[in-house]
Amino acid sequence: MDRRTGVRCQYVTTAINVRNLRKVYPGQPPVVALADASIQIRDNEFFTLLGPSGCGKTTLLRLIAGFENPTSGSLEMHGQSLIELPPYKRPINTVFQSYALFPHLTVAQNISFGLEMLGKPKAEIAATVDEMMALVKMTEMADRQTSQISGGQQQRVALARALAPKPKVLLLDEPLSALDFKLRKDMQLELKRLQTETGITFIFVTHDQEEALTMSDRIAVMSAGTIRQIGGPRDIYDHPAERFVADFIGDTNFLKADVVSVAGQTAMVRLASGQTIAARTPEGADVAGSVTLAIRPEHAGIEAGSGGLLSGTLGEVVYFGTDTHYHVALPDGTAFVVRQQNRPDRADDLATGDMVSISFAPDVGQVLRD
Numbered sequence: 078m079d080r081r082t083g084v085r086c087q088y089v090t091t092a093i094n095v096r097n098l099r100k101v102y103p104g105q106p107p108v109v110a111l112a113d114a115s116i117q118i119r120d121n122e123f124f125t126l127l128g129p130s131g132c133g134k135t136t137l138l139r140l141i142a143g144f145e146n147p148t149s150g151s152l153e154m155h156g157q158s159l160i161e162l163p164p165y166k167r168p169i170n171t172v173f174q175s176y177a178l179f180p181h182l183t184v185a186q187n188i189s190f191g192l193e194m195l196g197k198p199k200a201e202i203a204a205t206v207d208e209m210m211a212l213v214k215m216t217e218m219a220d221r222q223t224s225q226i227s228g229g230q231q232q233r234v235a236l237a238r239a240l241a242p243k244p245k246v247l248l249l250d251e252p253l254s255a256l257d258f259k260l261r262k263d264m265q266l267e268l269k270r271l272q273t274e275t276g277i278t279f280i281f282v283t284h285d286q287e288e289a290l291t292m293s294d295r296i297a298v299m300s301a302g303t304i305r306q307i308g309g310p311r312d313i314y315d316h317p318a319e320r321f322v323a324d325f326i327g328d329t330n331f332l333k334a335d336v337v338s339v340a341g342q343t344a345m346v347r348l349a350s351g352q353t354i355a356a357r358t359p360e361g362a363d364v365a366g367s368v369t370l371a372i373r374p375e376h377a378g379i380e381a382g383s384g385g386l387l388s389g390t391l392g393e394v395v396y397f398g399t400d401t402h403y404h405v406a407l408p409d410g411t412a413f414v415v416r417q418q419n420r421p422d423r424a425d426d427l428a429t430g431d432m433v434s435i436s437f438a439p440d441v442g443q444v445l446r447d
């Protein structure tokens with residue numbers, strides 16, 4: 078963003094450039110933890126690596142930090158290769174899940190420790206420690222031992238310690254997973270604030286899709302050592318390119334459809350009901366013949382009768398407080414869920430066994446890549 082004009086800058090610089098990065102751990106058989114992954118992470122970006130356990134998120138983070146050497150591929154920071162640089166020479170710092178604080182040292186001593194190791198002058202260390210404690214709102218606890226503060230406060234100290242040397246990139250490996258739900262929500266906002274205030278590039282690892290959607294500028298969805306899709310939270314959620322992404326992030330209905338025609342990124346597809354609708358296609362994908370369409374449950378509407386795009390028989394109706402989930406069986410046996418937000422003015426007059434009609438806006442369907 079141009080601070081003067083408020084206009085989003087068109088030309089962004091790449092902070093970390095990962096190209097065809099591969100990591101194979103030796104063993105019988107060897108484990109391909111990362112299979113030729115390519116990502117460009119921009120300056121000042123909150124970038125999240127999201128995926129299920131074992132998909133290679135931590136491996137990619139450890140390669141960027143320098144704790145592991147790649148089997149092949151390149152890894153650059155601002156155009157300079159990082160691969161020959163030992164971890165301590167990279168302008169990169171890491172916040173671990175375990176925090177790794179020194180329990181017998183105070184909050185201030187934990188933050189100053191790394192700066193002392195770097196041989197910074199005393200006055201500069203004191204000023205930075207004060208600045209960091211203010212940034213994470215821990216000034217009043219400066220003299221407490223870290224064994225005597227709460228989990229959330231320890232997390233703040235770990236962040237302050239990692240930010241103190243002013244790295245260009247901060248790596249965060251599931252840093253909120255040890256916190257309870259409420260604290261986790263607070264810290265999500267806090268992390269986002271810290272990233273915005275410091276302007277440091279954050280590379281954040283999580284398997285929690287909601288956490289990724291709420292905090293990130295962009296997300297890379299990973300599976301089995303590969304990057305499946307990269308995009309902004311809305312892009313990934315509204316336009317998943319393939320079944321794995323649609324399934325892993327949020328709830329999705331999958332419908333079989335036949336492609337009638339394609340123009341640019343829009344396809345006309347015929348549903349099993351015989352109705353033809355427009356749907357988005359994934360970038361760069363050739364779509365033809367029989368395809369799978371993803372439609373989010375909250376993007377569909379439901380009413381009694383049989384005049385909509387789809388009709389079927391209403392099965393379970395599940396009340397969730399904020400919304401209600403309607404499970405519909407379509408004539409070909411496909412299950413379709415509609416999620417409606419509950420409102421005092423919306424009558425709850427549908428019952429199990431009713432014939433119902435499902436409708437959705439013409440452009441909410443997303444054709445998935447094979």
Ligand SMILES: Nc1ncnc2c1ncn2[C@@H]1O[C@H](COP(=O)(O)OP(=O)(O)OP(=O)(O)O)[C@@H](O)[C@H]1O
Nearest residue numbers: 102108109110129130131132133134135136137284
């Ligand atoms: N040192 C190692 N030696 C052998 N295999 C390893 C090693 N470290 C990781 N792996 C394997 O590499 C794959 C990727 O692991 P990685 O820790 O990167 O996944 P992850 O996505 O971070 O998982 P999690 O969310 O559970 O931390 C897994 O199959 C894992 O078992």
